[in-house]
Amino acid sequence: xxxxxxxxxxxxxxxxxxxxxxxxxxxxxxxxxxxxxxxxxxxxxxxxxxxxxxxxxxxxxxxxxxxxxxxxxxxxxxxxxxxxxxxxxxxxxxxxxxxxxxxxxxxxxxxxxxxxxxxxxxxxxxxxxxxxxxxxxxxxxxxxxxxxxxxxxxxxxxxxxxxxxxxxxxxxxxxxxxxxxxxxxxxxxxxxxxxxxxxxxxxxxxxxxxxxxxxxxxxxxxxxxxxxxxxxxxxxxxxxxxxxxxxxxxxxxxxxxxxxxxxxxxxxxxxxxxxxxxxxxxxxxxxxxxxxxxxxxxxxxxxxxxxxxxxxxxxxxxxxxxxxxxxxxxxxxxxxxxxxxxxxxxxxxxxxxxxxxxxxxxxxxxxxxxxxxxxxxxxxxxxxxxxxxxxxxxxxxxxxxxxxxxxxxxxxxxxxxxxxxxxxxxxxxxxxxxxxxxxxxxxxxxxxxxxx
Amino acid sequence: xxxxxxxxxxxxxxxxxxxxxxxxxxxxxxxxxxxxxxxxxxxxxxxxxxxxxxxxxxxxxxxxxxxxxxxxxxxxxxxxxxxxxxxxxxxxxxxxxxxxxxxxxxxxxxxxxxxxxxxxxxxxxxxxxxxxxxxxxxxxxxxxxxxxxxxxxxxxxxxxxxxxxxxxxxxxxxxxxxxxxxxxxxxxxxxxxxxxxxxxxxxxxxxxxxxxxxxxxxxxxxxxxxxxxxxxxxxxxxxxxxxxxxxxxxxxxxxxxxxxxxxxxxxxxxxxxxxxxxxxxxxxxxxxxxxxxxxxxxxxxxxxxxxxxxxxxxxxxxxxxxxxxxxxxxxxxxxxxxxxxxxxxxxxxxxxxxxxxxxxxxxxxxxxxxxxxxxxxxxxxxxxxxxxxxxxxxxxxxxxxxxxxxxxxxxxxxxxxxxxxxxxxxxxxxxxxxxxxxxxxxxxxxxxxxxxxxxxxxxxxxxxxxxxxxxxxxxxxxxxxxxxxxxxxxxxxxxxxxxxxxxxxxxxxxxxxx
Ligand SMILES: Cc1cc2nc3c(=O)[nH]c(=O)nc-3n(C[C@H](O)[C@H](O)[C@H](O)COP(=O)(O)OP(=O)(O)OC[C@H]3O[C@@H](n4cnc5c(N)ncnc54)[C@H](O)[C@@H]3O)c2cc1C
Ligand code: SF4
Ligand code: SF4
Numbered sequence: 021x022x023x024x025x026x027x028x029x030x031x032x033x034x035x036x037x038x039x040x041x042x043x044x045x046x047x048x049x050x051x052x053x054x055x056x057x058x059x060x061x062x063x064x065x066x067x068x069x070x071x072x073x074x075x076x077x078x079x080x081x082x083x084x085x086x087x088x089x090x091x092x093x094x095x096x097x098x099x100x101x102x103x104x105x106x107x108x109x110x111x112x113x114x115x116x117x118x119x120x121x122x123x124x125x126x127x128x129x130x131x132x133x134x135x136x137x138x139x140x141x142x143x144x145x146x147x148x149x150x151x152x153x154x155x156x157x158x159x160x161x162x163x164x165x166x167x168x169x170x171x172x173x174x175x176x177x178x179x180x181x182x183x184x185x186x187x188x189x190x191x192x193x194x195x196x197x198x199x200x201x202x203x204x205x206x207x208x209x210x211x212x213x214x215x216x217x218x219x220x221x222x223x224x225x226x227x228x229x230x231x232x233x234x235x236x237x238x239x240x241x242x243x244x245x246x247x248x249x250x251x252x253x254x255x256x257x258x259x260x261x262x263x264x265x266x267x268x269x270x271x272x273x274x275x276x277x278x279x280x281x282x283x284x285x286x287x288x289x290x291x292x293x294x295x296x297x298x299x300x301x302x303x304x305x306x307x308x309x310x311x312x313x314x315x316x317x318x319x320x321x322x323x324x325x326x327x328x329x330x331x332x333x334x335x336x337x338x339x340x341x342x343x344x345x346x347x348x349x350x351x352x353x354x355x356x357x358x359x360x361x362x363x364x365x366x367x368x369x370x371x372x373x374x375x376x377x378x379x380x381x382x383x384x385x386x387x388x389x390x391x392x393x394x395x396x397x398x399x400x401x402x403x404x405x406x407x408x409x410x411x412x413x414x415x416x417x418x419x420x421x422x423x424x425x426x427x428x429x430x431x432x433x434x435x436x437x438x439x440x441x442x443x444x445x446x447x448x449x450x451x452x453x454x455x456x457x458x459x460x461x462x463x464x465x466x467x468x469x470x471x472x
Numbered sequence: 473x474x475x476x477x478x479x480x481x482x483x484x485x486x487x488x489x490x491x492x493x494x495x496x497x498x499x500x501x502x503x504x505x506x507x508x509x510x511x512x513x514x515x516x517x518x519x520x521x522x523x524x525x526x527x528x529x530x531x532x533x534x535x536x537x538x539x540x541x542x543x544x545x546x547x548x549x550x551x552x553x554x555x556x557x558x559x560x561x562x563x564x565x566x567x568x569x570x571x572x573x574x575x576x577x578x579x580x581x582x583x584x585x586x587x588x589x590x591x592x593x594x595x596x597x598x599x600x601x602x603x604x605x606x607x608x609x610x611x612x613x614x615x616x617x618x619x620x621x622x623x624x625x626x627x628x629x630x631x632x633x634x635x636x637x638x639x640x641x642x643x644x645x646x647x648x649x650x651x652x653x654x655x656x657x658x659x660x661x662x663x664x665x666x667x668x669x670x671x672x673x674x675x676x677x678x679x680x681x682x683x684x685x686x687x688x689x690x691x692x693x694x695x696x697x698x699x700x701x702x703x704x705x706x707x708x709x710x711x712x713x714x715x716x717x718x719x720x721x722x723x724x725x726x727x728x729x730x731x732x733x734x735x736x737x738x739x740x741x742x743x744x745x746x747x748x749x750x751x752x753x754x755x756x757x758x759x760x761x762x763x764x765x766x767x768x769x770x771x772x773x774x775x776x777x778x779x780x781x782x783x784x785x786x787x788x789x790x791x792x793x794x795x796x797x798x799x800x801x802x803x804x805x806x807x808x809x810x811x812x813x814x815x816x817x818x819x820x821x822x823x824x825x826x827x828x829x830x831x832x833x834x835x836x837x838x839x840x841x842x843x844x845x846x847x848x849x850x851x852x853x854x855x856x857x858x859x860x861x862x863x864x865x866x867x868x869x870x871x872x873x874x875x876x877x878x879x880x881x882x883x884x885x886x887x888x889x890x891x892x893x894x895x896x897x898x899x900x901x902x903x904x905x906x907x908x909x910x911x912x913x914x915x916x917x918x919x920x921x922x923x924x925x926x927x928x929x930x931x932x933x934x935x936x937x938x939x940x941x942x943x944x945x946x947x948x949x950x951x952x953x954x955x956x957x958x959x960x961x962x963x964x965x966x967x968x969x970x971x972x973x974x975x976x977x978x979x980x981x982x983x984x985x986x
Contacts, residue, residue: 035915065914065915065916065917067914067915067916068914068915068916068917068918071916071917071918074615074616074617075615075616075617075618075619075620075621076613076615076616076618076619076918076921076953077619077917077918077921078619081917081920081921082916082917083917084915084917084930084931084934086811086812186616186617216610219610220610318914318915319911319978322911322976323978323979323981326976326979326981326982327979327981327982330981330982338981338982339981340981341979341980341981342978342979342980342981343977343978343979343980344978346910346911346912346977346978348912348914348956348957350955350956352610352612353610353611353612353613355955355956355957357912357956357957381610404909404957404960405957406909406910407909407910407911407912407977407978408909408910408977411910411977411978432907432909432957432960433960434698434699434700434948434951434952434960434961435699435700435948435960435961435962436699436700436703437699437700438699468780468781468903468963469780469781469903469962469963470903470963470964470965
């Protein structure tokens with residue numbers, strides 16, 4: 021399909037747009053590739069924004085490729101905001117009036133933070149966190165403040181709490197749910213994170229919602245009112261109540277949109293030669309039974325980019341077929357990894373085996389099908405697990421017994437860490453009345469640090 | 473910061489300032505007896521004659537003293553050189569030893585008081601600061617604020633620290649006569665261990681070891697909960713204290729040559745120098761053991777252990793240079809350059825030094841067997857160039873002085889010939905690799921930022937590729953700081969270690985070769 025001279029324009033230089041551009045270039049030497057973004061000239065890792073605020077890194081460290089990389093690979097970069105897309109004439113209009121023609125258009129415009137129309141949500145000192153510009157604003161908004169309130173118990177909310185705490189700013193964290201992120205995490209895991217949040221001296225308020233944000237005379241935030249009638253004085257409010265596809269500038273065009281840009285399994289929109297990938301895309305039909313129509317995570321964006329690049333450059337387009345689900349996050353000091361399917365609550369069709377370390381900061385949960393004891397998914401907190409192992413175990417439908425008795429091989433913790441997998445096995449044997457054992461590793465092999 | 477810690481910091485700075493002021497104390501007065509005592513018999517007469525004008529004169533500072541000393545000495549040698557009377561020229565450097573004898577005053581009278589008031593005070597201050605670090609904080613990564621810190625991100629404090637270190641090394645290597653007071657205050661310690669007076673190298677070893685021990689304790693605090701870091705740090709502390717500091721001094725006490733059993737050629741570049749070989753050969757069974765052990769390390773130890781564990785067994789668990797880098801240098805690890813360009817320069821430089829060291833040693837050995845015939849002159853020349861440019865300027869001045877500018881492994885990365893040798897084995901024949909955990913990388917960059925060797929770890933991790941790099945010293949910090957559990961240092965089967973064309977797990981539509 022590599023037609024000489026075609027011009028592929030990608031709006032958005034996030035993980036999805038950039039992965040797509042890179043992979044197109046790998047198999048198509050001819051195409052002209054242009055990536056446009058108004059946020060930054062170069063691709064940076066959005067997931068690392070928090071570390072800039074915390075002083076672990078500077079902006080330049082978050083760029084996964086050196087600046088020469090783009091020219092070397094003939095991937096054009098343009099820093100500009102696209103304001104209008106003229107689908108009829110295949111043209112883009114920039115904020116500065118320039119127009120750009122395309123043959124193929126890929127939209128990878130990401131997300132924007134949600135705002136729910138709270139009173140006072142536009143006061144100074146009230147903001148979400150998504151872009152570099154948001155981060156710069158947060159830097160300004162949090163100078164010399166006495167208290168911050170973070171609203172919304174999700175992944176970005178807890179990151180924001182951690183960021184503020186790293187600067188010794190007292191944080192009140194309002195979470196609507198009974199426990200932190202319990203619409204995703206089962207009870208024990210959510211409680212484990214509750215405890216850890218408090219260990220970091222965060223004033224965690226569960227089952228508490230924001231009612232209103234109060235401003236002072238110069239329109240700066242001075243407090244919030246909760247649904248419990250309490251007023252909390254603060255000089256900063258972080259609104260982290262989820263994100264939505266960033267598609268506002270496609271409204272009132274021919275482009276079919278719902279919550280996101282509607283696409284089929286080949287990332288095709290309703291307009292020929294126009295595609296959408298990443299956070300901004302919404303599949304008309306979920307790509308797999310356990311997958312959502314919109315998935316706003318890094319890995320998904322990457323896989324979209326890979327697959328669309330393949331489709332644009334090869335004669336054999338493939339429908340998007342994500343494999344076994346995986347994800348990860350870090351809650352303050354506790355790392356979280358998950359593979360496969362672990363729902364927050366389950367009925368009798370599913371069984372669960374849960375192990376928690378005595379100190380209450382490390383745990384594993386396995387979900388299996390009750391009828392045949394096959395593993396469905398696993399949650400790990402403070403316990404690194406091998407992706408390859410679980411990808412295989414889950415897709416091949418291993419029995420939980422087999423998974424547990426191979427847990428030593430699944431362990432991805434650094435060397436010399438406590439062999440927690442032994443404690444897991446012990447508890448499993450006790451609970452299930454089994455007598456599973458790890459394969460013996462001869463002394464010599466252990467001495468040379470070999471895992472098999 | 474707690475009040476106590478601030479006090480600790482102030483106490484440290486006080487000790488440090490006193491230490492820096494001590495060289496300027498006291499008076500200097502040279503006597504004939506001193507010259508007779510300290511100078512080699514064959515030079516006694518000449519030296520007494522040369523220095524006669526200084527005898528009995530009290531100098532207020534070592535600068536004045538050394539000005540006269542150098543003047544007289546230069547004049548004498550200059551005349552001889554003009555007359556091409558090479559045999560008579562005195563090549564030995566007596567400045568240090570005579571200045572040290574001539575030093576008078578409080579330091580000379582109460583050395584332990586000054587040792588206590590400077591180094592000990594600094595150590596106590598540092599410990600008061602370090603011990604309570606992160607006391608009430610849960611285990612985890614403690615990198616908050618590093619890029620806001622003047623000390624750790626090439627700010628004024630960092631630049632000042634670097635400048636001080638560079639100055640210290642320059643004086644230590646080439647003008648030790650200006651720091652005789654500092655050496656003097658260590659005489660009692662040196663005498664207690666080896667029975668000898670302290671030299672500038674004893675002072676250096678003493679401070680070096682203390683730095684590793686004190687900053688090692690800081691590592692325990694900073695990486696608490698990370699067993700790999702704790703064990704590794706404990707190991708470098710042990711090897712520095714026992715093998716690099718105490719054991720060699722005890723050998724001296726036993727009338728044996730100074731020897732560091734864990735140092736390996738070509739880092740220990742003088743191992744095959746004739747005076748070392750002769751020293752070992754004339755020291756009976758133990759000397760013979762030194763020679764054989766040294767050679768076993770080179771031909772068996774390095775390849776076998778590196779095959780099994782990677783070069784980390786040495787670079788971040790045993791080596792003294794590595795030990796200092798991993799303890800004193802830890803606050804600066806993020807300053808290493810990660811660019812592709814730096815990697816290119818690195819490969820030229822480090823392999824260049826390796827070639828230099830090997831050639832020099834070959835010439836030395838050939839020369840030894842030819843009984844100092846033709847190659848004598850060339851050998852000496854090579855030794856002095858290498859000693860100056862690599863042994864002192866590179867390994868010392870730049871190696872440590874540049875911590876606050878270019879990270880804590882400048883020497884290990886760009887210069888160390890042993891690292892180059894270990895690295896070749898690690899790259900081409902080893903079971904060690906850093907395994908990348910499938911598709912879990914979020915390209916955040918923590919790993920690359922905190923890799924002291926300037927390896928762009930993320931480049932590999934985000935494409936699902938194992939990290940197999942000759943320069944990796946296996947410090948394990950990339951794995952520690954990764955927020956997604958993507959990296960694991962491992963020894964495993966050679967098969968599948970190097971995956972040039974990795975496939976990222978998780979996408980069943982296409983298998984993209986990154
Ligand atoms: C703070 C934070 C932490 C996160 N942490 C994680 C994590 O740990 N793990 C994980 O899986 N996911 C995480 N995510 C989510 C993840 O970052 C996103 O899913 C991913 O970045 C989406 O990539 P994308 O390429 O679709 O869009 P984006 O990265 O959002 O890129 C879109 C780009 O397009 C630009 N753009 C949009 N409209 C226009 C226009 N009209 N003109 C010009 N340019 C335009 C935007 O400015 C932006 O630069 C995090 C998100 C945030 C905000
Ligand atoms: S790659 Fe990792 S283990 Fe190797 S030197 Fe760099 S930080 Fe240390
Ligand atoms: S620290 Fe971990 S997640 Fe971040 S770039 Fe490195 S390997 Fe990837």
